[in-house]
Structures are given as structure tokens and as C-alpha cells.
Amino acid sequence: MASLLDKFKRGLAKTKSGLFDEIVNLVQNQYVVDDDFLERVEEILIASDIGVETSLAIVDDLKEHVNRAGFNQSGELIDFLKSRLAARLLENTGEKQAPHDFFVPDVKPFVIMVVGVNGAGKTTTIAKLAKGFQTHGKKVLLAAADTFRAAASEQLEIWAQRVNAAIVKTQHGGDPAAIAFDASKAALARDVDVLIVDTAGRLHTKANLMEELKKIERVLGKAIPGSPQEVMLILDASTGQNAIVQARQFKAAVGVTSVAVTKLDGTAKGGMVLAIGHELNLPIRFVGLGEAVDDLKPFEAQTFVEALFE
Amino acid sequence: MFQDITEKFDGVFKKLKGHGKLTEANVSETMRLVRRVLLEADVNFKVAKDFVAGVQDKAMGHDVLKSITPAQQVIKILHDELARLMGTTDSQINESGSGPTIIMLTGLQGSGKTTLAGKLAKHFKARGQSPLLVAADLQRPAAVEQLKVVGEQVGVSVLAELASTPVNVCRQALDVARKSMNDIVIFDTAGRLHVDDELMQELTSIKETTNPDEILFVADGMTGQDAVNTAKEFQNRLDFTGIVLTKLDGDARGGAALSIRAITGKPIKFISNGEKLDALEKFHPDRMASRILGMGDIVTLVERAQGAVDEEKARKLEKKLRRQEFTLEDFYDQLQQIKNMGPMEELLKMIPGAGGKAMKGMQVDEKALVYVEAIINSMTIEERRRPNILNGSRRKRIANGSGTSVQEVNKLLNQFNMMQKMMKKMNKQGLRGMPRLSF
Ligand SMILES: Nc1nc2c(ncn2[C@@H]2O[C@H](COP(=O)(O)OP(=O)(O)OP(=O)(O)O)[C@@H](O)[C@H]2O)c(=O)[nH]1
Ligand SMILES: Nc1nc2c(ncn2[C@@H]2O[C@H](COP(=O)(O)OP(=O)(O)OP(=O)(O)O)[C@@H](O)[C@H]2O)c(=O)[nH]1
Ligand SMILES: [Mg+2]
Ligand SMILES: [Mg+2]
Numbered sequence: 001m002a003s004l005l006d007k008f009k010r011g012l013a014k015t016k017s018g019l020f021d022e023i024v025n026l027v028q029n030q031y032v033v034d035d036d037f038l039e040r041v042e043e044i045l046i047a048s049d050i051g052v053e054t055s056l057a058i059v060d061d062l063k064e065h066v067n068r069a070g071f072n073q074s075g076e077l078i079d080f081l082k083s084r085l086a087a088r089l090l091e092n093t094g095e096k097q098a099p100h101d102f103f104v105p106d107v108k109p110f111v112i113m114v115v116g117v118n119g120a121g122k123t124t125t126i127a128k129l130a131k132g133f134q135t136h137g138k139k140v141l142l143a144a145a146d147t148f149r150a151a152a153s154e155q156l157e158i159w160a161q162r163v164n165a166a167i168v169k170t171q172h173g174g175d176p177a178a179i180a181f182d183a184s185k186a187a188l189a190r191d192v193d194v195l196i197v198d199t200a201g202r203l204h205t206k207a208n209l210m211e212e213l214k215k216i217e218r219v220l221g222k223a224i225p226g227s228p229q230e231v232m233l234i235l236d237a238s239t240g241q242n243a244i245v246q247a248r249q250f251k252a253a254v255g256v257t258s259v260a261v262t263k264l265d266g267t268a269k270g271g272m273v274l275a276i277g278h279e280l281n282l283p284i285r286f287v288g289l290g291e292a293v294d295d296l297k298p299f300e301a302q303t304f305v306e307a308l309f310e
Numbered sequence: 311m312f313q314d315i316t317e318k319f320d321g322v323f324k325k326l327k328g329h330g331k332l333t334e335a336n337v338s339e340t341m342r343l344v345r346r347v348l349l350e351a352d353v354n355f356k357v358a359k360d361f362v363a364g365v366q367d368k369a370m371g372h373d374v375l376k377s378i379t380p381a382q383q384v385i386k387i388l389h390d391e392l393a394r395l396m397g398t399t400d401s402q403i404n405e406s407g408s409g410p411t412i413i414m415l416t417g418l419q420g421s422g423k424t425t426l427a428g429k430l431a432k433h434f435k436a437r438g439q440s441p442l443l444v445a446a447d448l449q450r451p452a453a454v455e456q457l458k459v460v461g462e463q464v465g466v467s468v469l470a471e472l473a474s475t476p477v478n479v480c481r482q483a484l485d486v487a488r489k490s491m492n493d494i495v496i497f498d499t500a501g502r503l504h505v506d507d508e509l510m511q512e513l514t515s516i517k518e519t520t521n522p523d524e525i526l527f528v529a530d531g532m533t534g535q536d537a538v539n540t541a542k543e544f545q546n547r548l549d550f551t552g553i554v555l556t557k558l559d560g561d562a563r564g565g566a567a568l569s570i571r572a573i574t575g576k577p578i579k580f581i582s583n584g585e586k587l588d589a590l591e592k593f594h595p596d597r598m599a600s601r602i603l604g605m606g607d608i609v610t611l612v613e614r615a616q617g618a619v620d621e622e623k624a625r626k627l628e629k630k631l632r633r634q635e636f637t638l639e640d641f642y643d644q645l646q647q648i649k650n651m652g653p654m655e656e657l658l659k660m661i662p663g664a665g666g667k668a669m670k671g672m673q674v675d676e677k678a679l680v681y682v683e684a685i686i687n688s689m690t691i692e693e694r695r696r697p698n699i700l701n702g703s704r705r706k707r708i709a710n711g712s713g714t715s716v717q718e719v720n721k722l723l724n725q726f727n728m729m730q731k732m733m734k735k736m737n738k739q740g741l742r743g744m745p746r747l748s749f
Contacts, residue, residue: 043355049534052349118557118585119420119530149585150424150459155452162451172459203560238418240352240534242562263419266503268536291419291450 033072038063041081048271048308049240054278058084082305089277089284089301102285102298103136109187111195111220111227115213115250116234118201121262121288123152125234126196127159128288128296134163138193143183144169145176145216146200156198163293166190176200176212177219184223197228204249217254231256232285237263237270247276262288265295269308318343319381337370344369344388351563351602354538357572365391385603392599396571401579401592403430404523404551410442410487412495412520414480416513416548417528418540419501422556422582424453426528427498428460429582429590434494435466442492444483445470446516447500457498464587467492476500477515484520497522504543514547525550526579529570531558537566538573545574556582558601559589567598638726639694642686645679684712685722697723 038059045055062081071077112129114122123146130140142160144153144167153169160167168183180197187195199216202209220227233256235243250256259277261270264287273284284299322340341362348358365388374383405411413430415423424447431441443461445468447453454470461468469486471479480497487495497516502509517525527541527550544550553574555567558581571578578593686694688711693700700708700723709716 046349046355047535049352049536052346117532117560119422121420149456150428150463151452151456154455155450158451203557205559205561236420236530236532238530238534238536238540239532240562240565241350242352242532242560243534245561263503266418266505266536267539268534272534 033066033074033077037074037077038066041078044309045271048269049243050271050274050308051241051244054275078309082302082309085274085305085308086301089274089304091278103132103138105138105194105229107226107229109141109192109195109224109227110229111184111187111197111224112230112232113197113199113217113220113228113254114232114234115199115254115256116201117203117236117246120201120234120236120239121260122201122234123155123159123198124291125232125260125262125286125288125296126156126198127163128286128293129196130159130165130194131163131293132296133194134165139191140165140194140196141183141187141190141192142167143179143195143197145179145183145197147172147174147176147179148200152198152200159293166192177215180216181219181223184220184227188224195224195227204246204253210249210253213254230258233259233282235259235261235270235273235276237261238266238268239272241272243272244275244279247280247282251280251282256282258283258285260284260286260288260296261299264307265289270304271308273304318347319384322381337366340370340384341366344384347388347603348565348568351565351604352532352534352537352569353565353602354535354569354573357538357569360572361391361395361568385605389596389599389603389605392568392602393595396568396578396593396598397595401577403579406523410484410493410495411524412484412497412522413524413526414497414499414513414516414520414522415526415528416499416544416550417501418503418530419450421501421528421530422554423447423501423528424456424460424498425585425587426526426554426556426580426582426590427457427496428464428587430496431461431466431494432464432587433590435464439494440490440492441466441494441496442483442487442490443468444479444495444497446476446479446497448472448474448476448479449500453498453500460587476512477519480516480520504540504547510543510547517548524552526552526554527570527574527576528554528556529566531555531564531566531581532560532562533566535569537569541570541574545576550574550576552577552579554578554580554582555593559583563604564598564601568602637695638686638689638697639691641726641729642683642694645683645686681712681714681718682722685709685714685719688712697726 041062042055042059045058046052050058058081061084062077065071065080066077071080114126116122126142130142133140140163142156142165144156146152146156147170150172153172157167157169159165166186168179168186170179170182176199183195183197186192197216197220199213200209202213204210217228217231231254233247233250235246239246247256247259259273259282261273261284264270270287276282277284284304286296287299287304289295289297319340322336322343344365345358345362348361349355353361368391369384369387374380374387377383403411403413415427417423427443431443434441443457443466445454445457447457454472458468458470467490469479469483471482474482476499483495483497486492497520499513499516500509502513504510525548527544527548529537529541533540541553553570553576555564555570555578558564567578570576578595578598581591581593583589583591685708688708689700693704693708700719705716705719709719712719
């Protein structure tokens with residue numbers, strides 16, 4: 001038993017640099033394309049959280065192409081693979097992906113409701129979005145509808161001050177739907193361009209909390225017909241296969257319209273968005289690359305795919 | 311999900327039995343499946359690879375192949391091996407020999423450190439100790455405020471010095487603790503990425519300055535493949551003493567538990583399974599193993615079934631189920647066997663998804679079972695085999711004979727009908743893995 005654990009440790013001691021070197025090798029050196037090579041490609045895909053099923057499908061697809069097109073240089077094949085992955089990412093959602101005029105909406109007030117599991121980065125992403133809108137000369141109002149977590153509204157308030165946005169909040173334990181309602185009314189009264197609603201983190205498995213989220217959505221729609229125009233799901237890049245379940249459940253509960261992937265400044269690759277885009281037709285709108293307000297970038301399929309192999 | 315993997319293993323073994331002997335191809339197919347199950351649970355691919363290599367001999371051993379339920383046997387072996395690898399005898403907080411016990415919480419952004427600080431404070435306070443919470447996250451907006459609120463909720467004091475630095479606050483905390491007679495000091499540090507050299511250095515400084523008794527790496531239980539990279543780097547920098555997995559109240563399979571444990575060799579000391587401050591539990595390796603395999607506590611159930619069920623009967627029953635010849639007589643038989651396994655409520659709880667849709671309306675009432683038994687006892691063999699001959703007068707006779715009412719007899723027959731329908735459906739979906747559990 002101890003020996004098996006030791007074996008793990010030895011094998012993993014070099015995980016980080018080992019994998020990294022291996023990938024650089026794969027891409028730079030012109031290996032012969034054989035089963036070993038394909039197995040390593042499969043591992044790279046799996047290591048990026050793309051999921052086993054998708055990884056296997058992609059490798060099968062590769063094999064077929066090796067046979068048909070006769071690739072025998074690894075560099076060539078990796079390029080081919082990258083273009084396939086990028087295409088797959090854009091396949092269902094291409095035209096909806098990160099429109100450059102996101103920060104210049106044609107509806108007023110444009111209402112964004114931000115949802116996701118605990119600690120994914122909702123509040124921080126809201127600050128970043130607010131900054132983006134402000135930069136485009138838009139008047140932003142934030143709604144602190146997380147009335148559950150300790151100091152959640154204080155956190156949003158500090159961000160509001162930093163990015164110079166107004167905020168509507170209530171005391172701890174208040175009704176989040178009521179806040180959403182008040183904020184909607186305030187948005188109309190104060191003639192704001194964009195209302196962003198922060199919600200409490202919740203696991204998609206908690207039925208009562210998902211009901212609460214639906215209620216917030218309904219209340220928004222009542223106060224401002226047609227809103228929320230955007231329901232953005234925040235996913236933490238380090239999440240594994242559960243991200244797909246999260247996306248599915250949140251989409252089923254409230255009409256999620258887009259995804260932002262946070263914490264891509266670490267070593268996690270966020271490969272699960274490949275399945276999410278594909279299966280759920282959800283565009284990946286933004287990526288979070290740090291904790292500061294400027295660390296939000298539009299999602300680019302090509303860059304994202306390149307990063308899988310870095 | 312459990313039906314999924316049972317079914318998959320079942321498929322593999324079925325082919326294997328057809329061949330009658332073990333070939334390299336059979337073995338590798340089974341092992342590929344094992345790997346896949348682990349990867350789907352987010353176990354890191356290298357860890358999965360090593361695990362598979364380690365269990366191959368056992369999982370393809372003689373006992374497994376001879377068994378009439380090889381799939382279940384393999385799953386049990388996997389389960390036991392997983393539990394053993396994640397197992398730990400150590401889920402106590404290391405206590406200081408002299409002076410207050412210092413606990414330092416570390417981890418990535420949003421993993422649940424501040425919440426855990428509150429939970430630990432509550433835990434120790436309930437044991438009559440006097441914890442001090444220390445706000446060493448001076449970075450994230452309202453992080454200090456969050457800890458203050460948490461401290462207030464559990465009624466422990468919080469040291470917050472906004473103008474200070476994390477290292478200085480922690481150093482200062484030791485003096486404060488001595489003066490105020492706190493015997494536990496908990497540092498809530500800021501979330502950080504393992505690749506952020508400067509911030510990782512800060513943690514090292516805190517460690518060197520204060521010499522904590524316990525450094526916990528707090529990791530999100532939903533983490534995927536990257537868990538090994540972060541855990542490894544935190545270990546390199548800090549040589550932490552224990553692991554806490556959070557957010558296990560969701561439905562993530564939690565393969566990160568195995569990954570982190572395997573790469574660091576450190577004990578998983580607690581799991582956090584809720585936002586409320588009492589949602590803190592000891593780590594149970596066997597439950598985690600079940601979770602990774604996507605099973606409820608099915609292992610215990612299989613063990614009990616093995617003890618209680620007559621193999622020969624089980625085999626016959628399986629055939630009947632397949633041919634949809636399941637009768638009231640078989641039902642009665644099953645009831646007897648199930649009774650040997652323990653209280654119904656307890657059994658149901660162990661079945662994955664029993665809380666879910668499939669089992670709704672199958673409320674278990676031990677008294678009702680006694681009725682069922684009595685009713686079936688009052689039937690003739692012919693009636694048990696062909697319940698459709700049960701007309702009004704027969705039903706009345708049975709009700710009288712069993713001391714129940716015609717309504718109760720009808721109810722049973724309806725339920726039996728429903729069950730047969732359900733079984734037909736299950737058969738179509740292929741519930742081959744658990745024929746003996748289908749009551
Ligand atoms: N490195 C990095 N950290 C991030 C990023 N986005 C958010 N964070 C950090 O992640 C942590 C959680 O972020 P929050 O914005 O509070 O997350 P949340 O989803 O609002 O959390 P809850 O409201 O508690 O559910 C904070 O420490 C943030 O600074 C990112 O893109 N990169
Ligand atoms: N469902 C669930 N939520 C949890 C659990 N532990 C923490 N949380 C939530 O996760 C979010 C982040 O928790 P925090 O304690 O703020 O995490 P942190 O590690 O201190 O975050 P940073 O300081 O920003 O790095 C909050 O919404 C918590 O309520 C848990 O076990 N289950
Ligand atoms: Mg928040
Ligand atoms: Mg914190």
C-alpha cells in the first residue's frame with residue numbers, strides 16, 4: 001500500500017514541468033505520428049479538463065485524418081488539431097461569441113443578471129464589466145442581491161466605488177428579489193444605461209436556492225419588461241467536469257445566455273467550456289485573467305486553443 | 311450514474327465470459343474502463359494511470375472472474391483501493407505543545423478559506439476553547455469585513471489591522487493571543503494562485519515568522535485536472551500539514567481528493583459541505599471512494615446482499631427478470647431475502663438515487679411489509695403465479711385470510727403491477743448490474 005502511494009508521488013513529482021516539457025516537445029519537435037504520440041495528445045486534452053468523452057472523440061477524429069491525409073509530422077498534426085478545436089468552439093455559437101459592441105447595448109436599461117456557484121468570481125467579474133461599460137461612457141447601476149454571504153454587499157460596494165458606479169443594497173438577510181425590484185425601479189428613475197445584478201453563489205443542486213434565482217429573474221422581467229437581457233454564468237476555470245452539470249442546471253433554471261470563465265491566469269486550462277459551448281449552445285463571452293478590474297478580456301477561440309498547448 | 315458504471319463493467323465482463331479465459335485484450339479493456347471512470351470523476355490523468363497500474367492484478371484476479379457478479383466485485387475492489395489510498399488515521403488538528411495552537415489557512419481564490427475559518431472557530435469554541443480569528447487577507451475587497459461578520463456570527467474575536475501587512479498581523483496575533491488567553495489562532499490568508507511568486511513568498515514569510523502548528527491547504531472539491539499542479543506548488547512552498555476539501559455538498563464526483571492526496575501524501579483532515587458555519591465534517595475515505603465511483607453507499611449494500619442472498623436463487627431471479635416472468639411468489643421470496651439484510655429504511659438510503667425520482671412513492675413502511683407478507687401468504691400458489699386471476703371473490707377471501715382489507719389487497723396488486731412496469735422499463739435500459747437489488 002505504501003509503495004503504491006510512493007509510486008504516485010514519484011510519478012507525479014514531475015507532473016508540472018514534465019507535462020509542460022512534453023507538450024513543448026510535442027509541438028516543436030517533429031515527432032513521427034504514431035500511437036504513442038496520439039496517446040500523449042489525448043493526455044494533453046484530458047489534462048485541460050475537456051473531458052474524456054470529448055478527448056477520445058477528438059483523438060479518433062485525428063486518427064482518421066492521419067490515415068486519410070497522411071500526416072506524419074507531429075507539428076503539422078497539432079496545427080490541424082488546433083484548428084479543429086477552435087472550429088468546434090465556434091461551431092454552435094460563433095456569431096454570438098463576444099461581440100465587440102457588448103459594452104454598447106442597444107437596449108436601455110440593459111440588464112445583466114450574474115449567476116454561478118460559490119466563489120466562482122461573480123462579484124469580481126461584475127466590477128470588471130462595470131468598468132467596461134463606464135469606459136464606453138455608460139451609466140452603470142449595480143444591485144447587491146447577494147444578501148446571504150457575509151459582507152457580500154460590502155464587497156460589491158467597494159468595487160462600485162472603485163469603478164465609480166452606483167449601487168442599490170439592503171441589509172444582510174434581506175430579500176434578494178426585493179433588491180432586484182428596487183434596483184430596476186432605480187435604474188428606470190435614474191436613467192441608467194446598464195443594470196448589473198449580483199446574486200449569491202449557489203450550488204446548482206440546491207432546489208430552493210435555484211427557485212430563489214428564478215424569482216429574481218421573474219421580478220426583473222416584471223419591473224423592466226424584456227429583462228434581464230443577459231444572464232451570465234460565471235465558471236471557475238479550475239473546475240472539472242462538474243462545470244458542465246452546472247451550466248446545464250443553471251441554463252435550465254434561468255435562461256443563461258452566456259458564460260464567462262474566470263481565473264484563467266492560473267495553470268488551469270478551462271477545457272470544459274469546449275463541451276459547454278458545444279452541448280449547450282452557450283457563447284463564451286469573457287475570460288477573467290486576474291483580480292483587478294482591467295483583467296477581463298473578450299474570449300477568443302483561437303487564443304484559448306493555443307493556450308491549451310502551452 | 312452508478313447504474314452507468316455497473317452496466318459498463320458488466321458489458322466488459324460479459325464479453326470476457328464468452329471467451330472463457332482472460333486475454334490481454336480483455337484486461338486492457340477493463341482497465342481502460344477503470345481509467346475512464348476515474349477521469350470522469352476528475353481524478354488527474356497521471357494519478358488515474360498509476361492507480362490503474364496498481365489495481366490491475368487485483369481487479370482481474372481469480373475471485374473476480376469466478377464470481378457471478380464480476381462487475382460488482384471489481385467495483386468493490388476499486389472502492390476499497392481508493393478508500394485505502396485516500397485513507398488517513400490523522401484527522402486531528404495538530405496541537406501546540408506550548409502556547410496557542412496556530413492554524414494557517416491557505417489556498418486558491420474562492421476555495422472557501424474564510425468560511426472554513428469561521429467553521430473551525432465554531433468547532434473549537436464548542437469544545438470550550440477560545441479561538442482568535444486573524445484577518446490576514448488585506449487584499450480582496452471586504453475580506454476583512456467578511457471575517458469580522460463571520461467572527462460575530464460564532465462569537466469569537468477577530469484581529470483586524472487594515473493598515474498593517476499580512477505578515478505583521480500574524481506576528482502581532484501571537485502577542486494578542488497570549489494576552490487575551492486565546493488557545494487557538496486561525497490565520498485567514500488571501501486567496502492566491504500557486505504561480506504568483508510574490509504572494510506565495512508572502513505565505514512562506516508568514517510560516518517562517520509564526521511557525522504554525524497546522525497549515526491547511528483548502529481546495530475546492532469541484533476542482534478538475536489542475537488540482538495536482540496547485541497542490542504540488544503549495545506543498546513545495548509551504549509543506550502544508552493537511553488538506554480540507556470544500557463545497558462537497560454539490561454533486562461533483564470529487565476526484566480531486568485522490569489527486570491531491572496522491573501527489574502530496576498529506577492527510578485530508580476535514581470536508582466542508584455547506585455555506586453554513588456548522589457544515590464541517592471529518593473526512594471519510596470510504597464515502598469519498600463511493601462518491602468518486604458515482605455510487606451511493608452501495609458497497610455496504612452489496613456486502614449485505616452477499617451475506618443474505620442465496621446465489622442460486624439470485625441467478626434464477628435474474629433470468630426471470632429478463633424474461634419478465636417475475637411473479638408475486640418471487641416478490642415474496644425477495645422480501646424474505648431483503649428482510650435478512652436489515653431495516654428497509656436503512657437499505658433504501660444506501661441506494662444511489664433513492665432520494666430521487668425512481669424511488670419516490672415507494673415509501674417504506676415496515677408495517678406495510680408485514681401486511682404484504684400476510685396477503686401473499688393467504689394466496690394460493692396459482693394466484694401468486696398468475697395474479698390476473700384474482701377476481702373480486704378471491705380478493706375478499708385473501709383479505710379475510712390475512713386479516714387485512716380488500717383495499718389493501720388491491721393496493722398491493724396495484725403496486726405489484728407498477729413494479730412490473732418499472733422493471734420492464736429498467737430491463738430496457740438494462741439494469742443488469744443490480745438484478746438482485748431490484749425489489
Ligand atoms: N486569479 C484570479 N482570481 C479571481 C478572478 N476572478 C475572481 N477572482 C478571485 O476569486 C475570489 C472569489 O471571487 P468573487 O468575485 O468574490 O466570487 P463570487 O462568485 O462573487 O463569490 P460568492 O459571492 O461568495 O459566491 C476572489 O478572491 C477574487 O479576487 C480571476 O479571473 N483570476
Ligand atoms: N456550497 C458551499 N459553499 C461554500 C462552502 N465553503 C465555502 N463556500 C462558499 O464559497 C464562497 C467562497 O468562500 P470564501 O470562504 O469566501 O472563500 P475564500 O477562500 O476565503 O475566498 P477568497 O478569500 O476570495 O480567496 C462563499 O460563497 C462561501 O459561502 C461549502 O462547503 N459549500
Ligand atoms: Mg459574490
Ligand atoms: Mg477569504
